[in-house]
Amino acid sequence: MSVFQNSVCWITGASSGIGEELAIQLNDKGARVILSSRNFEQLVLVQKKLKYPEKSDIICIDLEHSEGFHSLSSEIVKKYNRIDFLFNNGGISQRGEAAETSLDIDRKIMEINYFGNIAMTKAVLPYMRSQKSGHIIVISSIAGKFGFFLRSAYSASKHALQGFYESLLLEEEKNNIHVTLAYPGKINTPISKSALNSKGESHGEMDHNQATGMPASVCVQKLLKAVESKKKSVLIGNKENLGSAY
16 A cells, blocks of 8 residues: 555645646545645646545645745644645746846745745644654755756755755654655756746746656656655756766
């Protein structure tokens, strides 16, 4: 039996890409999935793709505004008694040179990718501690290992996640709470379309790296295997990840 059978899995960024595929594959394994993002209409479309849509819920969140995360966590626990897996997948990318990007845009990216991410974890963590079990999965990026052109703030936010979660996994080991940091490389998702340019506008284009990248379905298969094995970190991609394998 899969470790995900009858588990409660909360997925951020579930309206597309890796998050959508996580919802589909986890639901197929018998998990109850909580689908979250800002886009309610798109979440409804994802829910309709599920094998067991009755084993799913939609909760809209905005990672830039984290004030209500604790109350949402409480609502989930009241309904299902527990939260077994938190998939911190939501975030935003960047396509702009550092010198041309205002500090406000740097702050926005950091607020969404770092503070919004850890706010989700801090909202769920008390319940995982209480139940003496849980697994937090963080979708970082190869840019969380190295800097890249046009991604200074994005890369910085992903580097920050590594420091936070490598510390957290040490602290929470005594509470039987696991952490897996995933570092995807080139994955075929629409992340580049919503990436912020130097003016704070959506990039609006599907980049070559994404268009020719690993299918999201394959990425998620590899990710879930790593989670099942309770790996602390996993590199997912093709030859672009060779330099990160240390």
